[in-house]
Amino acid sequence: MDPSEVEFLAEKETVKIIPNFSLDKIFLIGGDLGPFNPGLPVDVPVWLALNLKQRQKCRVIPPDWMEVEKLEEMRDLERKEDTFTPVPSPYYMELTKLLLNHASDNIPKADKIRTLVKDIWDTRIAKLRLSADSFISQQEAHAKLDNLTLMEINTVRAFLLDSLNCMYKLRSNLQPSSSKGLIDY
């Protein structure tokens, strides 16, 4: 899956905005939005929030977890634990990136948040590499991946699945009885 497609899915998440215009309820196929009143916060999907922001029609309120202290706590916990800790949003990385790239003026301490989220991401990816390595070397057939987000899975997907397939083919070629289906490639 392309990372941009994961971002596409992340854009479905809702975020609070403060509009500076007024508009009645919008009846979208995926649900109703609004009504919009200047100064009153309203929940909208991220794709709409970013569009309105780009047209300077709203202020974005960052999600609760996008705050220096909470992220610092998370980073420390993530470094302390050997397993993956629960993340505040299944799309934390994508949302941070989208909101910081397009609405950084509405988010206090944007640079600090960017660094913290990157730290958390790096720690988690390092753990993920370690567990992928032990998964392969111990030739496991099943793994539980709780608390992993789609973007994290997606970064190891192509490489991990291809190597597992290759190893499977190599192994089944060793056992002549099960080599069916691997001929004529």
Next chain:
Amino acid sequence: MSDALSDDGSDINQDDSQEDVIMTPAELIAKLEEAWLNEKFSPELLENKSEVVECVMEQLTHMEDNLQRVKKGDAKASVHRMEIDRIRFMLSSYLRSRLQKIEKFFPHVLEREKSRGEGDPSLLSPEEFAFAKEYYANTETYLKAVALKRMPPNLQTVDMLKAVPEPCLDSFVFLRVKERQDNILVEPETDDQREYVVDLEEGSQHLMRYRTIAPLVSSGAVQLI
């Protein structure tokens, strides 16, 4: 909904009208997203969801007709257009990934279609079936024209079923559990390992072989991610 479909897949039209009553457009879009991701990540071609595709198309056309009547520069219209574009992207990505799989596994897809029993739900939509048949014929003609007719007479036929690799059902997939499943058998990787069972709890995520959980994907109990 999936139960109604698997029980009575032969009568799609009837299901269709029932669904209109019980499903909100938002749920319909969620269904499309589910089908899209499953199709993207499963190694084999899944059952076609033509009723979902049709309903989504209907919604899109309906919305576009409405937008035609709105005057230019309406703030709401642009929001609606954006939503339509997003849904359309998902829809075409879904259909495209199905076509890619048909191109990749066409003899096997057609073979499965041929061997399915009367009344079983069809794997392909009528359009996809026509595409697969045409693709098969064209590939065969091409192979003949380019190489086969210059071969010795005893080598002039090619068995497509053997020439084109089968989908590898043993590949690993990532999945999220939507309905709790007990006692899923995990086969050992090597001879010196023992097989064992796992319980898939609702909301948990796993990495395992597609073959083990293939029925759960089509019943909608797990979602590939």
